Amino acid sequence: MRPTVRAVALLLLGGLLSGCLSAYVGPAPDESSVVTAPPSPAPSSSSTPFTGTVTIRDFAFDPADFTVHPGAVITVRNTGTVTHTLTAQDPTTFDTGPIAPGGTASFIAPSRPGTYPYLCGYHHFMRGLLTVA
Ligand SMILES: [Cu+2]
Missing domain, CATH: 2.60.40.420 (Cupredoxins -  blue copper proteins)
Known part of the structure:
Protein backbone atom coordinates (compact mmCIF):
# COMPACT_ATOMS: atom_id res chain seq x y z
CA MET A 1 0.00 0.00 0.00
CA ARG A 2 1.46 3.33 -1.06
CA PRO A 3 -0.36 6.20 0.64
CA THR A 4 1.19 8.84 -1.63
CA VAL A 5 -0.40 7.33 -4.74
CA ARG A 6 -3.81 7.38 -3.11
CA ALA A 7 -3.31 10.94 -1.90
CA VAL A 8 -2.41 12.11 -5.39
CA ALA A 9 -5.44 10.35 -6.85
CA LEU A 10 -7.68 12.06 -4.31
CA LEU A 11 -6.06 15.39 -5.08
CA LEU A 12 -6.71 14.96 -8.79
CA LEU A 13 -10.29 13.87 -8.22
CA GLY A 14 -10.95 16.74 -5.85
CA GLY A 15 -9.39 19.18 -8.30
CA LEU A 16 -11.51 17.92 -11.17
CA LEU A 17 -14.75 18.10 -9.22
CA SER A 18 -14.26 21.34 -7.38
CA GLY A 19 -11.97 23.21 -9.73
CA CYS A 20 -9.74 24.08 -6.83
CA LEU A 21 -6.63 21.99 -6.71
CA SER A 22 -4.62 23.97 -4.20
CA ALA A 23 -6.97 23.97 -1.20
CA TYR A 24 -7.17 20.29 -0.43
CA VAL A 25 -4.03 18.62 0.85
CA GLY A 26 -5.00 15.95 3.37
CA PRO A 27 -6.65 12.56 3.04
CA ALA A 28 -10.40 12.39 3.45
CA PRO A 29 -12.67 9.49 4.48
CA ASP A 30 -14.64 9.71 1.22
CA GLU A 31 -14.89 11.85 -1.90
CA SER A 32 -18.29 13.37 -1.24
CA SER A 33 -17.13 15.22 1.85
CA VAL A 34 -14.20 16.64 -0.06
CA VAL A 35 -16.25 18.19 -2.82
CA THR A 36 -19.21 19.91 -1.23
CA ALA A 37 -18.54 20.44 2.48
CA PRO A 38 -18.45 24.22 3.03
CA PRO A 39 -16.14 25.58 5.70
CA SER A 40 -18.15 25.62 8.91
CA PRO A 41 -17.88 28.67 11.17
CA ALA A 42 -15.37 28.27 13.98
CA PRO A 43 -17.24 26.98 17.04
CA SER A 44 -14.47 27.93 19.44
CA SER A 45 -15.13 31.64 19.98
CA SER A 46 -18.50 31.53 21.73
CA SER A 47 -19.68 28.03 22.46
CA THR A 48 -22.02 27.55 25.43
CA PRO A 49 -22.87 30.79 27.19
CA PHE A 50 -21.84 30.58 30.81
CA THR A 51 -24.60 31.32 33.30
CA GLY A 52 -22.32 32.16 36.20
CU1 LIG B 1 -13.81 16.89 44.73
Missing part, protein backbone atom coordinates in the same frame (compact mmCIF):
# COMPACT_ATOMS: atom_id res chain seq x y z
CA THR A 53 -22.89 28.93 38.08
CA VAL A 54 -20.70 25.85 38.06
CA THR A 55 -22.44 22.74 39.27
CA ILE A 56 -20.48 19.87 40.75
CA ARG A 57 -22.19 16.63 39.81
CA ASP A 58 -20.71 13.61 41.50
CA PHE A 59 -17.04 13.99 40.63
CA ALA A 60 -17.07 16.49 37.79
CA PHE A 61 -17.50 20.22 37.19
CA ASP A 62 -20.35 21.26 34.89
CA PRO A 63 -19.34 23.14 32.88
CA ALA A 64 -15.68 22.35 33.37
CA ASP A 65 -14.41 24.86 30.80
CA PHE A 66 -16.00 28.29 30.71
CA THR A 67 -15.26 31.93 29.99
CA VAL A 68 -16.08 34.92 32.17
CA HIS A 69 -15.34 38.63 32.25
CA PRO A 70 -12.61 39.92 34.56
CA GLY A 71 -13.79 40.08 38.15
CA ALA A 72 -16.99 38.14 37.51
CA VAL A 73 -18.67 36.48 40.47
CA ILE A 74 -18.85 32.73 39.97
CA THR A 75 -21.11 30.54 42.05
CA VAL A 76 -20.25 26.91 42.65
CA ARG A 77 -22.97 24.50 43.72
CA ASN A 78 -22.11 21.08 45.05
CA THR A 79 -24.82 18.58 44.24
CA GLY A 80 -22.54 15.65 44.99
CA THR A 81 -22.42 13.49 48.07
CA VAL A 82 -18.98 14.46 49.33
CA THR A 83 -17.19 17.76 49.96
CA HIS A 84 -15.42 19.38 47.01
CA THR A 85 -13.57 22.60 46.23
CA LEU A 86 -12.97 24.62 43.10
CA THR A 87 -9.37 25.72 43.43
CA ALA A 88 -7.05 27.35 40.94
CA GLN A 89 -3.88 25.49 40.05
CA ASP A 90 -2.23 28.42 41.80
CA PRO A 91 -4.49 28.46 44.88
CA THR A 92 -3.71 32.11 45.57
CA THR A 93 -5.62 33.05 42.39
CA PHE A 94 -9.01 31.72 43.51
CA ASP A 95 -10.31 29.05 45.83
CA THR A 96 -13.81 28.35 47.07
CA GLY A 97 -12.60 26.39 50.05
CA PRO A 98 -14.50 23.24 51.04
CA ILE A 99 -18.09 23.09 49.78
CA ALA A 100 -20.19 20.58 51.68
CA PRO A 101 -22.71 18.36 49.87
CA GLY A 102 -25.70 20.51 48.96
CA GLY A 103 -23.69 23.64 49.66
CA THR A 104 -22.82 26.67 47.56
CA ALA A 105 -19.80 28.97 47.44
CA SER A 106 -18.73 31.92 45.33
CA PHE A 107 -15.44 33.35 44.18
CA ILE A 108 -14.26 36.28 42.12
CA ALA A 109 -12.66 35.60 38.74
CA PRO A 110 -9.19 37.06 38.21
CA SER A 111 -9.04 40.58 36.80
CA ARG A 112 -6.31 39.68 34.34
CA PRO A 113 -7.38 38.04 31.07
CA GLY A 114 -5.93 34.58 30.59
CA THR A 115 -6.56 30.91 31.14
CA TYR A 116 -6.65 29.51 34.65
CA PRO A 117 -6.62 25.73 35.12
CA TYR A 118 -8.37 24.64 38.28
CA LEU A 119 -9.13 21.43 40.14
CA CYS A 120 -10.78 20.04 43.22
CA GLY A 121 -8.54 20.25 46.24
CA TYR A 122 -9.64 16.80 47.36
CA HIS A 123 -9.94 15.00 44.03
CA HIS A 124 -7.21 16.15 41.70
CA PHE A 125 -8.70 14.28 38.76
CA MET A 126 -11.58 16.78 38.84
CA ARG A 127 -10.29 19.47 36.54
CA GLY A 128 -11.45 22.40 34.47
CA LEU A 129 -10.32 25.57 32.76
CA LEU A 130 -11.49 29.06 33.60
CA THR A 131 -10.87 31.61 30.87
CA VAL A 132 -10.98 35.32 31.62
CA ALA A 133 -11.55 37.41 28.52
Whole structure:
Protein backbone atom coordinates (compact mmCIF):
# COMPACT_ATOMS: atom_id res chain seq x y z
CA MET A 1 0.00 0.00 0.00
CA ARG A 2 1.46 3.33 -1.06
CA PRO A 3 -0.36 6.20 0.64
CA THR A 4 1.19 8.84 -1.63
CA VAL A 5 -0.40 7.33 -4.74
CA ARG A 6 -3.81 7.38 -3.11
CA ALA A 7 -3.31 10.94 -1.90
CA VAL A 8 -2.41 12.11 -5.39
CA ALA A 9 -5.44 10.35 -6.85
CA LEU A 10 -7.68 12.06 -4.31
CA LEU A 11 -6.06 15.39 -5.08
CA LEU A 12 -6.71 14.96 -8.79
CA LEU A 13 -10.29 13.87 -8.22
CA GLY A 14 -10.95 16.74 -5.85
CA GLY A 15 -9.39 19.18 -8.30
CA LEU A 16 -11.51 17.92 -11.17
CA LEU A 17 -14.75 18.10 -9.22
CA SER A 18 -14.26 21.34 -7.38
CA GLY A 19 -11.97 23.21 -9.73
CA CYS A 20 -9.74 24.08 -6.83
CA LEU A 21 -6.63 21.99 -6.71
CA SER A 22 -4.62 23.97 -4.20
CA ALA A 23 -6.97 23.97 -1.20
CA TYR A 24 -7.17 20.29 -0.43
CA VAL A 25 -4.03 18.62 0.85
CA GLY A 26 -5.00 15.95 3.37
CA PRO A 27 -6.65 12.56 3.04
CA ALA A 28 -10.40 12.39 3.45
CA PRO A 29 -12.67 9.49 4.48
CA ASP A 30 -14.64 9.71 1.22
CA GLU A 31 -14.89 11.85 -1.90
CA SER A 32 -18.29 13.37 -1.24
CA SER A 33 -17.13 15.22 1.85
CA VAL A 34 -14.20 16.64 -0.06
CA VAL A 35 -16.25 18.19 -2.82
CA THR A 36 -19.21 19.91 -1.23
CA ALA A 37 -18.54 20.44 2.48
CA PRO A 38 -18.45 24.22 3.03
CA PRO A 39 -16.14 25.58 5.70
CA SER A 40 -18.15 25.62 8.91
CA PRO A 41 -17.88 28.67 11.17
CA ALA A 42 -15.37 28.27 13.98
CA PRO A 43 -17.24 26.98 17.04
CA SER A 44 -14.47 27.93 19.44
CA SER A 45 -15.13 31.64 19.98
CA SER A 46 -18.50 31.53 21.73
CA SER A 47 -19.68 28.03 22.46
CA THR A 48 -22.02 27.55 25.43
CA PRO A 49 -22.87 30.79 27.19
CA PHE A 50 -21.84 30.58 30.81
CA THR A 51 -24.60 31.32 33.30
CA GLY A 52 -22.32 32.16 36.20
CA THR A 53 -22.89 28.93 38.08
CA VAL A 54 -20.70 25.85 38.06
CA THR A 55 -22.44 22.74 39.27
CA ILE A 56 -20.48 19.87 40.75
CA ARG A 57 -22.19 16.63 39.81
CA ASP A 58 -20.71 13.61 41.50
CA PHE A 59 -17.04 13.99 40.63
CA ALA A 60 -17.07 16.49 37.79
CA PHE A 61 -17.50 20.22 37.19
CA ASP A 62 -20.35 21.26 34.89
CA PRO A 63 -19.34 23.14 32.88
CA ALA A 64 -15.68 22.35 33.37
CA ASP A 65 -14.41 24.86 30.80
CA PHE A 66 -16.00 28.29 30.71
CA THR A 67 -15.26 31.93 29.99
CA VAL A 68 -16.08 34.92 32.17
CA HIS A 69 -15.34 38.63 32.25
CA PRO A 70 -12.61 39.92 34.56
CA GLY A 71 -13.79 40.08 38.15
CA ALA A 72 -16.99 38.14 37.51
CA VAL A 73 -18.67 36.48 40.47
CA ILE A 74 -18.85 32.73 39.97
CA THR A 75 -21.11 30.54 42.05
CA VAL A 76 -20.25 26.91 42.65
CA ARG A 77 -22.97 24.50 43.72
CA ASN A 78 -22.11 21.08 45.05
CA THR A 79 -24.82 18.58 44.24
CA GLY A 80 -22.54 15.65 44.99
CA THR A 81 -22.42 13.49 48.07
CA VAL A 82 -18.98 14.46 49.33
CA THR A 83 -17.19 17.76 49.96
CA HIS A 84 -15.42 19.38 47.01
CA THR A 85 -13.57 22.60 46.23
CA LEU A 86 -12.97 24.62 43.10
CA THR A 87 -9.37 25.72 43.43
CA ALA A 88 -7.05 27.35 40.94
CA GLN A 89 -3.88 25.49 40.05
CA ASP A 90 -2.23 28.42 41.80
CA PRO A 91 -4.49 28.46 44.88
CA THR A 92 -3.71 32.11 45.57
CA THR A 93 -5.62 33.05 42.39
CA PHE A 94 -9.01 31.72 43.51
CA ASP A 95 -10.31 29.05 45.83
CA THR A 96 -13.81 28.35 47.07
CA GLY A 97 -12.60 26.39 50.05
CA PRO A 98 -14.50 23.24 51.04
CA ILE A 99 -18.09 23.09 49.78
CA ALA A 100 -20.19 20.58 51.68
CA PRO A 101 -22.71 18.36 49.87
CA GLY A 102 -25.70 20.51 48.96
CA GLY A 103 -23.69 23.64 49.66
CA THR A 104 -22.82 26.67 47.56
CA ALA A 105 -19.80 28.97 47.44
CA SER A 106 -18.73 31.92 45.33
CA PHE A 107 -15.44 33.35 44.18
CA ILE A 108 -14.26 36.28 42.12
CA ALA A 109 -12.66 35.60 38.74
CA PRO A 110 -9.19 37.06 38.21
CA SER A 111 -9.04 40.58 36.80
CA ARG A 112 -6.31 39.68 34.34
CA PRO A 113 -7.38 38.04 31.07
CA GLY A 114 -5.93 34.58 30.59
CA THR A 115 -6.56 30.91 31.14
CA TYR A 116 -6.65 29.51 34.65
CA PRO A 117 -6.62 25.73 35.12
CA TYR A 118 -8.37 24.64 38.28
CA LEU A 119 -9.13 21.43 40.14
CA CYS A 120 -10.78 20.04 43.22
CA GLY A 121 -8.54 20.25 46.24
CA TYR A 122 -9.64 16.80 47.36
CA HIS A 123 -9.94 15.00 44.03
CA HIS A 124 -7.21 16.15 41.70
CA PHE A 125 -8.70 14.28 38.76
CA MET A 126 -11.58 16.78 38.84
CA ARG A 127 -10.29 19.47 36.54
CA GLY A 128 -11.45 22.40 34.47
CA LEU A 129 -10.32 25.57 32.76
CA LEU A 130 -11.49 29.06 33.60
CA THR A 131 -10.87 31.61 30.87
CA VAL A 132 -10.98 35.32 31.62
CA ALA A 133 -11.55 37.41 28.52
CU1 LIG B 1 -13.81 16.89 44.73
